[in-house]
Amino acid sequence: MPVLDAVIHSHYRILVSRSHQRPRAELYAFNVQSAIPTFPLPLQSGDEEPIVDLNALLNRIYADGGYDLRLKYNQEPVPGLEEKDALWLDAWLKESGLRA
Numbered sequence: 001m002p003v004l005d006a007v008i009h010s011h012y013r014i015l016v017s018r019s020h021q022r023p024r025a026e027l028y029a030f031n032v033q034s035a036i037p038t039f040p041l042p043l044q045s046g047d048e049e050p051i052v053d054l055n056a057l058l059n060r061i062y063a064d065g066g067y068d069l070r071l072k073y074n075q076e077p078v079p080g081l082e083e084k085d086a087l088w089l090d091a092w093l094k095e096s097g098l099r100a
Contacts, residue, residue, distance in 0.1 A: 011085075014054075018042040032085050073098040 010029035016039055017025035028037045036055035043049060062068070073093050081089060093099035 012036070014039050016040060016042060018045070020045045032081065033088055068098060074100070 008027070008029050011031045012029070014028040014030075014037070015025050016028070017023075019042070026039070028039050030037055036058070038051050038053045038055075040049035041052045076086070077089070080086065090099065
């Protein structure tokens with residue numbers, strides 16, 4: 001998604017846009033090696049915005065769902081990663097005991 005006057009290189013982005021502040025928005029950019037940043041969830045104007053910890057939520061789903069036992073970590077992800085990210089992932093999976 002294009003962002004005016006900004007050159008941002010990241011794997012993932014979360015764009016938070018409050019209806020009463022458009023076209024202004026907050027961009028949370030992060031990469032595969034980083035934790036997903038927390039971000040406020042806009043509700044109606046004047047309501048308190050809860051902070052979403054998507055990283056913690058996904059980690060909980062992963063643990064509760066037993067995905068460490070279901071996913072085939074010896075295979076490369078689809079779509080593939082750039083070489084430096086693939087090397088990082090391989091090392092991280094080995095350190096975590098998920099890849100030999």
